[in-house]
Amino acid sequence: MEHNISAQESLDYIKNVILDSKNIIKENGAAAILWGIVIVTAQITTFLLIQNKIYNPIPWVWAAAISAGWTVSLIISRKESKTGVVTRTLKIDSAIWSSALVVMPIIGFAGTYTGMISPFAINPIIALILGSSYYVTGVVYSDKVFKTISFAWWIGGTSLFWVNNHYSFLIFAAMMIFFQIVPGLILYTRYKKTEVENG
Amino acid sequence: MADFDPNALDELIHSKLRLGIMSMLISVEYAEFTVLKEKLQATDGNLSANLRKLEEAEYVTVVKTFVERKPQSRYSITDKGKTAFEKYIANLEKLIKQ
Numbered sequence: 001m002e003h004n005i006s007a008q009e010s011l012d013y014i015k016n017v018i019l020d021s022k023n024i025i026k027e028n029g030a031a032a033i034l035w036g037i038v039i040v041t042a043q044i045t046t047f048l049l050i051q052n053k054i055y056n057p058i059p060w061v062w063a064a065a066i067s068a069g070w071t072v073s074l075i076i077s078r079k080e081s082k083t084g085v086v087t088r089t090l091k092i093d094s095a096i097w098s099s100a101l102v103v104m105p106i107i108g109f110a111g112t113y114t115g116m117i118s119p120f121a122i123n124p125i126i127a128l129i130l131g132s133s134y135y136v137t138g139v140v141y142s143d144k145v146f147k148t149i150s151f152a153w154w155i156g157g158t159s160l161f162w163v164n165n166h167y168s169f170l171i172f173a174a175m176m177i178f179f180q181i182v183p184g185l186i187l188y189t190r191y192k193k194t195e196v197e198n199g
Numbered sequence: 200m201a202d203f204d205p206n207a208l209d210e211l212i213h214s215k216l217r218l219g220i221m222s223m224l225i226s227v228e229y230a231e232f233t234v235l236k237e238k239l240q241a242t243d244g245n246l247s248a249n250l251r252k253l254e255e256a257e258y259v260t261v262v263k264t265f266v267e268r269k270p271q272s273r274y275s276i277t278d279k280g281k282t283a284f285e286k287y288i289a290n291l292e293k294l295i296k297q
Contacts, residue, residue, distance in 0.1 A: 007294040010218065014288065017222035020238060021230075084231025084271065091228050 021087065029187030031097075034072045036181035038065050043123075043173035050166040059109070066105050073101065089140045100133040120164050123172040127157025130180075145183055152179045211256050212287045216241055216249045221284050224259060224276040232272040250274060258283055 042065035046058055077094070104126050111117030117125070131153030138146030156175045160168055212221055219239040223230055230238075236246050253259040258280030262273045276284070 007291045011288070011291050011295070013215070014218065014222045017219050017238075018226045021223045021226040084234040084273075086228040087226065088228060 021085075028191035029184035031073060031076050032180050032184030033188060034076075035069050036176050036184060038069045038072070040173045040176045040181070041065065043169045043176065047166055047169040047173070050169070062105075062108060070101065073097075092140045093137050096133050096136045100129055104129055118164075120166070120168045121161070123168045124157045124160035127153050127160060127172065127175065131157060145186065149179050149183055208290050209283055209287050211252060211258065212283060214249070216245060217253060220246075220249060220253060220274075221258065221276065221280065221287075224274060225281065225284055227275075229262070229273040229275040232274065235274065253280070256280075256283075 042061050045061050049055065049058055049061070080090070107117065107125055107129075108122050111122060111125075112119050131150045133150075134146050134153060135150035137143070138148075138150055153175070156171075156179065160171060163171060212218055216239060219241075220235060223235060223238060232246070232250075235241070235250075236243065239246070241249075250259065250261070254261060256279075257277055259274050260277050262275075264271050264273060
């Protein structure tokens with residue numbers, strides 16, 4: 001710009017650098033896929049245990065699932081911190097998902113242990129929280145995929161309030177596949193394609 | 200398209216590399232030296248010198264840390280830097296409207 005670059009060109013340069021910086025870290029769907037697999041496994045296991053009237057291992061199944069999910073999240077978070085840059089969108093996104101991942105097990109464990117919440121009410125509540133988290137992610141990344149998913153979770157979660165039996169776990173597992181794992185795979189494919197294009 | 204009036208602009212930001220640094224840091228929490236170098240396609244020496252100028256003006260701040268035993272210099276923009284950058288952009292816009 002010391003070389004007669006115009007004011008407009010300078011503003012364009014600033015805009016390009018800012019846009020490029022915001023795109024340094026894109027959601028790659030890995031966490032969604034891995035958490036999805038863990039939760040689907042736990043949901044189906046819970047369904048089968050209730051179907052066979054075996055109730056004692058259920059809390060342990062969920063304790064193992066949550067621990068596995070958190071381990072996965074920590075590994076992904078460590079990997080992201082190695083990129084040497086943290087964007088504001090990533091910070092907001094991480095904050096909303098970390099808080100959701102704290103709140104959901106509390107509702108699940110404390111709610112059912114105290115008897116304040118019916119075990120069959122857990123899934124609809126969790127689905128609504130997931131919907132809200134997806135909505136915030138969609139807004140911060142300006143991503144239509146996440147915004148659409150949030151509505152799917154809200155509609156699915158509301159519908160689950162009418163399923164007052166153990167089939168709630170099976171339906172939630174299906175929702176997790178279609179509203180989390182499949183979109184996660186789409187994001188992962190999109191991310192890999194961009195990575196190849198950028199060399 | 201109006202050309203710059205250098206007197207109306209902050210000289211500390213009014214350089215392509217420093218403008219690039221400020222533009223990048225305004226949109227992130229922090230960026231490591233190697234990320235700035237890669238994204239702005241600068242050499243080590245040139246980037247260090249320009250970062251030092253911005254540091255001396257308190258427009259950016261650096262935190263030196265170790266990640267897996269490797270040293271990392273994480274740069275972020277200060278409040279003073281944000282204000283200066285916003286003023287710089289406002290002046291650019293005024294120049295365009297002239």
